[in-house]
Amino acid sequence: MGWMADETGLEKTAANHVALTPLSHLRRAAQVFADHTAVIYGSHRVSYREYHARCTRLASALAALGVAPGDVVATLIPNLPAQAEAHFGVPACGGVLNTINTRLDVDTVAYILEHGGAKVLLVDSEFLELATAALARMQGDAPILIETPDLEAGFAASGDHQTYEDLLASGDPGFDWIMPQDEWESLALNYTSGTTGRPKGVVYHHRGAYLMTMGTVVSWRMVLKPVYLTIVPLFHCNGWNHTWMMPMLGGTVVCCRNITPEAIYDAIADHGVTHFGGAPIVLNLLVNAKEEQRRAFDHQVEVFTAGAPPAPATLQKIETLGFHITQVYGLTETYGHVTECLWQGGNWDNLDQAGRAAIKARQGIAFPMMEDITVVDENMQQIPQNASDQGEIVMRGNSVMKGYLKNPEATAEAFAGGYFHSGDIAIQHPDGYIQIADRAKDIIISGGENISSVEVEGVLMGHPAVNLAAVVAKPDDKWGEVPCAFVELKEGHEVSEAEIIAFSRETLAGFKAPKRVVFQELPKTSTGKIQKFELRGIAKSL
Template identity: 80%
Template sequence: MGWMADETGLEKTPANYIALTPLSHLRRAAHVFADRVAVIYGAHRVTYAQYYDRCTRLASALAARGVSGGDVVATLIPNLPAQAEAHFGVPACGAVLNTINTRLDVDTVAYIFSHGGAKVVLVDPQFLELAEAAVAAMDVPAPELIEVADAAAGWPASGRHAVYEDMLAQADPDFAWVMPQDEWESLALNYTSGTTGRPKGVVYHHRGAYLMTMGTVVSWRMQLHPVFMAIVPLFHCNGWNHTWMMPLLGGTVVCCRDITATAIYDAIRDEGVTHFGGAPIVLNMLVNAPDSERRSFDHVVEVFTAGAPPAPATLGKIEALGFNVTQVYGLTETYGHVTECVWRGDDWDGLEQSEKAAIKARQGVAFPMMEHITVMDSDMAQIPMDGAAQGEIMIRGNSVMKGYYKNAPATAEAFEGGYFHSGDIAVQHGDGYIQIADRAKDIIISGGENISSVEVEGVLMGHPDVNLAAVVAKPDDKWGEVPCAFVELKPGTAPSEADLIAFSRETLAGFKAPKRVVFQELPKTSTGKIQKFELRKVAQGL
C-alpha cells in the first residue's frame, strides 16, 4: 500500500532522509540567528553563536569524561542557563538527559541515580548536599558530581567537585556533535512523581521531541523571535520541550531561579517576555499579587496553562491583566501538552466573560503533531459526545513516550489496545472538545453518585476570599465518602466553614457540596500541582 509499481533507485539517502531531532534547531540557529540573544539570566546574556559554543563544549567535556552513546547524564538544577545548555549538550555527545526534580527526597534521588544509571550529574550547589547524600546511599557505582555554581544568587561552588565553567573552558570548541542515526534513539529520561510507589522512568525519543517543537509553534500561533520565560521546571517534561523549540524561532529564553509574581512581572516589563507556560497556581499568583509586586506592560502575553483545570474565575481575572490564556493538557508520558483549547473566535467571541472562561477551562482537541486523542469507555469504545458521559482520555501519536524504562509490564499496560491510557476521566462535548472531570483516583463516590472534585473546586475558587481549593474524599459512615475541601484563603480574609459550604450550595447540588472545609496551606509539587494524596491522609482522620 502506498508504493508505486517501480521504485527502483528511490531509496533513503543522506540527501533525502535525516533522523528528526531537536538538536538540528540549535545547529541551524547558530548560523541563522548567530548574533541574536538566546539566553538571559541576570547579567548572563549569550547570543546563539555563544549558546552553541557552550553546548558544544559541554558535549566535549562529557565525552572526555567517558560519557558515550546511550549513557545517562542527570541534572539537579533550577531553570538556569546550564539546565538549558544540558538539553543540547548532553544529547550532542550521544548521551540521554535525565533532569531530576530538585524537591525530591534523598532516597528517591538515590533510586533515580541507580535505576537510570547516571554516569555524571550536573548539580547546583543549593542541591549539592541532596546529591551527595543520594550518592552515599547508593549500592551501585555512583555518578560523578559536577557543580554548576551560581555565585550571584549566593550559591558559589563548594570546592569539593569539578566546576562546570572550568570544565567548559577546558573543552574542545570544535567537538563534532553526535547526531542520532535513528530518530527512535532515546533523547531524555524523565521520572514520574511516584506518589503511589517508586517513580517510573519515561523515555523520550528524538522524533517525538522534534515534532512537539513543531506542533507547539503552530498551536501557540508563534512568530519569529518570541521572548519566552522558563517557568515550568525543565525537570518536568523537559519544560514541555520549549527549550528545544526556541532556537527554531530564534527566540530568547529568560531563565529564573525562583518563580515569584515580582520576577514574572519584571521579566515581562524589562525583557519583553511574550510567552510562558505554567500551572494554574502561577495564574493565581499573578492575579492575587499586590500592586507593589506588579509592573505595567503594553503587550499581550501568551500563556499555556496545564495541570489541574484552572477555575473559570481565575481565567476571567487573568485576561483582564493582559494575559491571553490557552488551556493545554498532557502528561510526562506525552512530552507535555498534547491537547489544546483552540479558540473559535466567530463562535465564542460574543459570549459573556463567564461563558468564555468556562470554555477556556476545557482541555480541547489534539495538537497537530498528534494522531488521535479521544475519550473511551472501559471497553475502549468512543463515549457519547454529549458533555455528560464519562470515560478515560486515550492518546495516540508520535509525541507519546517509547515506554517505561526497565518496566515492560507497565509499558504494556499503558499501551493496551493501541492507545496510551492517561488515567484521566473526562467528558467530550458535541464539538469533540475534551473536558477533564477528574483523575480516576480523585472521583468521589458518595451514595453511589460520582462527584467530580474538579467541579467542586471550580465553584469554591469563585468565592472572592479563596486563593486555592482542593477537594478529596472523606470517609463517611452513611454515604461511603463525601467531599472534603481544603482551602487557602487570600490574606486578610476570614470566611467561615459554613460560609463556604453555603456558597457552594448556591451552585452545586446538595450531595456535591463539601461537608467539611479545612483552612490550611495546600501541599504542592515543584510544578505547582496540589498533592492530593497528602490531603487524603488528613481527610482520613477527620
C-alpha cells in the same frame, strides 16, 4: 501498501532522509541567528553563536569524562543557563538527559540515579547536600559529580568538586556533534511523580521531541524571535520541550530560578517576555499580586496553562491584566502538552466573560503532531459526545513516550488497545472538545453518585476569599465517602466553614457540596500541582 509498482532507485539516502532531532534547531540557529540573544539570566547574556559554542564544549567535556552514546547524564538544577545548555550538550555527545526534580527526597533521588544508571551528575550548589546524600545512599557506581554554582542567587562553589565552567573550559569548541542515526534513539529520561510507589522512568525519543517543537509553534501561533520565560521547570517534561523549540524561531530564553510575582512581572517589563507556561497556581500568583509587586507592560503575553483545570474565576480575572490564556493538557508520558483549547471564534466571541472562561477551562483537542486523542469507555469504545457521559482520555501519536525504562509490564499496560491510557476521566462535548472531570482516583463516589472534585473546586475558587481549593474524598459511615474541601485563603481574608459550604450550595447540588472545610496552606509539587494524596490522609483522620 502505498508503494508504486516500480520504485527502483527510490531509496533513503543521506541526501533525502535525516533523523528528526531538536538538536538541528540549535545547529541552524548558530548560523541564522548567530548574534541574536539566546539566553538571559541576570548578568548572563549569550548570543546563539555563544550558546552553541557552550553546548559544544559541554558535549566534548562529557565525552572526555567517558559519556558514550546511550549513557545517561543527570541534572539537579533549577531553570538556569546550565540546565538549558544540558538539553543540547548532553544529546550532542550521544547521551540521554535525565533532569531530576530538585524537590525530591534523598531516597528517591538515589533511586533515580541508580535506576537510570547516570554516569555524570550536574548539580546546582544549592542542592549539593541533597546530591551528596543521595550518592552516599546508592548501592551501585555513583556518577561523577560536577557542581554548577549560581553566583547571581548567592550560591558559590563549595570548592569540593569540579565546577561547570571549568568543565566547559576543558571542552573542545570544534567537537563534532553526535547526531542520531535513527530518530527513535533515546533523547531524555524523565521520572513520574511516584506518589503511589516508585517513580517510573519515561523515555523520550528524538522524533517525538522534534515534532513537539513543531506542533507547539503552530498551536501557540508563534512568530520569529519570541521571548520565553522559563516558569515550567526544565525537570518537568523538559519544560514541555520549549527550550528545544526556541532556537528554531531565534527566540530568547529568560531563565527564572524562583517563581514569584515580582520575578514574572519584572521579566515581562524588563525583557519583553511574550510567552510562558505554568500551572494554574502561577495564574493565581499574578491575579493576587500586591500592587507593589506588579510592573506595567504594554503588550499581550501568551500563556499556556496546564497541570490542573484552572478555575473559570481565575481565567476571568487574569485576562484583564494583559495575559491571553490557552488551556493545554498532557502528561510526562506525552512530552508535556498534547491537547489545546483552540479558540473557535464565531459564537464563542459573543459569550460573556464567564461563558468564555468556562470554555477556556476545557482541555480541548489534539495538537497537530498527535494522531488521535479521544475519550473511551472500559471497552475502548468511543463515549457519546454529549458533555455528560464519562470515560478515560486515551491518545496515540508521535509525541507519546517510547515506554517505561526497564518496565515492560507497565509499558504494555499503558499501551493496551493501541492507545496510551492517561488515567484521566473526562467528558466530550458535541464539538469533540475534551474536558477533564477528574483523575480516576480523584472521583468521589457518595451514595452511588459520582462527584467530580474538579467541579467542586471550580465553584469554591469563585469565592472572593479563596486563593486555592482542593477537594478529596472523606470516609463516611452513611454515604461511603463525601467531599472534603481544603481551602487556602487570600492574605487578609477570613471566612467560616459554614460560609464556604453555603456558598457552594448556591451552585452545586446538595450531595456535591463539601461536608467539611479545612483551612490550611495546600501541599504542592515543584510544578504547582496540589498533592492530593497528602490531603486524603488528613481527610481520613477527620
